Amino acid sequence: MPRPRLNEARTKIVATVGPACDSVEQLADLIEEGVDVFRINSAHGTIEQHAQKLANIREASKQTGFPVGVLMDLAGPKIRLGELSAEPLYCQLGAKLAFVRGTEKCNDGELTSTYPRLIDELKKGDRVMLADGTVSLQVHAVTPTRAECVVVAAGEIRSRQGINLPGVKLSVAAMLPSDIETAIWAAKNEIDFISLSFVRSAEDVRSLKDLLNSYECRALVIAKIEKPEALDDLDRIVQEADGIMVARGDLGVEIDVAETPVAQKRIIATCKRFMKPVIVATQMLESMHHSARPTRAEASDVANAVIDGTDACMLSGETAIGEFPRESVATMNRIMRKTEEHLLGSLQFPCGDIEEMHRTTQAVTRAGIEVAEAIGSKLIAIATHSGGTAWVKSNTRSLIPTVAVSDHLASVRRMNLFWGIEPIFCEDIEDTEHLIEQVSRWACHQTEDGESIIRPGDTMVVVSGSDIVLGADNVISVHTLS
Structure with a gap:
């Protein structure tokens, strides 16, 4: 049965494209297993390589008939080590190391970085975290040419690994x-989502949106929360962005790892309050890099993100470089379905007004859900040009299966990030009879274990528009599937 399917998880799956899954055949397999959005990580590869990945994604989408979304993840001002004198370098507890200027390989006991102003902005007492936080240094003295440090948590480091500076205020630009260059390329190639790394303020998000607007790009901007400054300005960032990613890798290094679970719940709750989609990312099924099965803790991690109210979960290395990309997607899909099946019926999330949405559309959409619940409808169909009406429905967390039909392929792809929405492309949504025929044909072919999910005689509630109220869906109709 081709996608979209009514029996798949309502929570969406984002998967990172990499050497383990970047062929058309492999990408098509992941779409069939449940991937809704593919992520291209601009930290790895050139524009030409990104273009090849995008072409393969579009071809896989064409072959499967499913308009999968694409997210371009901007690398942002990630500070990295330069070349080390030894590879790898073991940092002994109590050993003295010094950061010096430049990026070239230097003497033993000296480190360089890709950030030219690092020494200028460090001060005595600052912490420097290396290798995803496994190695920790403390700054003991700073001169115009060196920052002297002592190893306070031992471990192994390698060239080009990331540097995190918890609590250090950096002057580096957001982009x-x-x-x-990557954002402009994404805008010109109709990428659906663009995420900004290391966001520190709402102004960082606005700078990217202004750039995209200058190219008449309608991609949704996703702000990645991975800095303490972002948590301090969380409300304004969520309001400014089109969506949020809880980037737990760097966030768990920048703040105390013990605070990360609570920070995740706070970010998700804030997104629900402002009705913005949220993605939980990093190490969700980490052990599936090399194992066909996740740990019980990882399964619980995915389930808890679903219970908290996330719209999507993201796979990173699991699909990009792991040995079991297809199994990782299938496993995440199964965990999501089981969690939703047993727990989501009792969960309630706030559903306020979306400021840019027509109030009539919001009222009619919610009324359509009430009608569907009152008469026991098996399906809600939403006609939408931009996807806004579907987003209102998504935020109610109603469990009634919902298909959103749009005549804009870009809108169909963007709706892949909306919780509980199965998007379908239809050339003419103004012709209500044609729309109902298309949805009915699709719905009656939905089966599970050989049994039809939707049967002739079941009712379907359709939310659509008329010419009476411009720019708004203002019609609710009930149809019996034949």
Whole structure:
């Protein structure tokens, strides 16, 4: 049965494209297993390589008939180590190391970084975290040419690994020239979502949106929360962005790892309050890099994100470089379905007004859900040009299966991030009879274990528009599937 399917998880799956899954055949397999959005990580590869990945994704989408979304993840001002004198370098507890200027390989006991102003902005007492936080240094003295440090948590480091500076206020720009180049390429190639790394303020988000607007790009901007400053300005960032990613990798290094679970719940709750989609990312099924099965803790991690109210969960290395990309997607889909099946009926999330949405559309959409619940409808169909009406329905967390039909392929792809929405493309949604025929044909072919999910005689509630109220869906109709 081709996608979209009514029996798949309502919570969406984002999967990172990499060497383990970047062929058309492999990408098509992941779509069939439940991927809704593919992520291209601009931190790895060139524009030409990104273009090849995008072409393969579009071809896989064409072959499967499912208009999968694409997210371009901008690398942002990630600070990295330069070349080390030894590879790898073991940092002994109590050993003295010094950061010096430049990026070239230097003497033993010296480190360099890709950030030219690092020494200028460090001060005595600052912490420097290396290798995803496994190695920790403390700054003991700073001179115009060196920052002397002592190892306070031992471990192994390698060239080009990331540097995290918890509590250090950096003057680095939100977007590097390479990020701007990538964003412009994404805008010109109709990428659906663009995420900004290391967001520190709402102004960072606005700078990217202004850049995209100058190219008349309608991609949704996703702000990645991975800095303490972002948590301090969380409300404004969520309001400014089109969506949020809880980037737990760097966030868990920048703040105390013990605070990360609570921070995740706070970010998701804030997104629900402002009705913005949210993605939970990093190490969700980490052990599936090398194992066909996840740990019980990882399964619980995915389930808890669903219970908290996330719209999507993201796979990173599991699909990009792991040995079991297809199994990782299938496992995540299964965990989501089981969690939703047993727990989501009792969960309630706030559903306020979306400021940019027509109030009539919001009222009619919610009324359509009430009608469907009152008469026991098996399906809600929403006609939408931009996807806004579907987003209102998604935020109610109603469990009634919902198909959103749009005549804009870009809108169909963007709706792949909306919780509980199965998007379908239809060339003419103004012709209500044609729309109902298309949805009915699709719905009656939905089966599970050989049994039809939707049967002739079941009712379907359709939310659509008329010419009476411009720019709004203002019609609710009930139809019997034949």
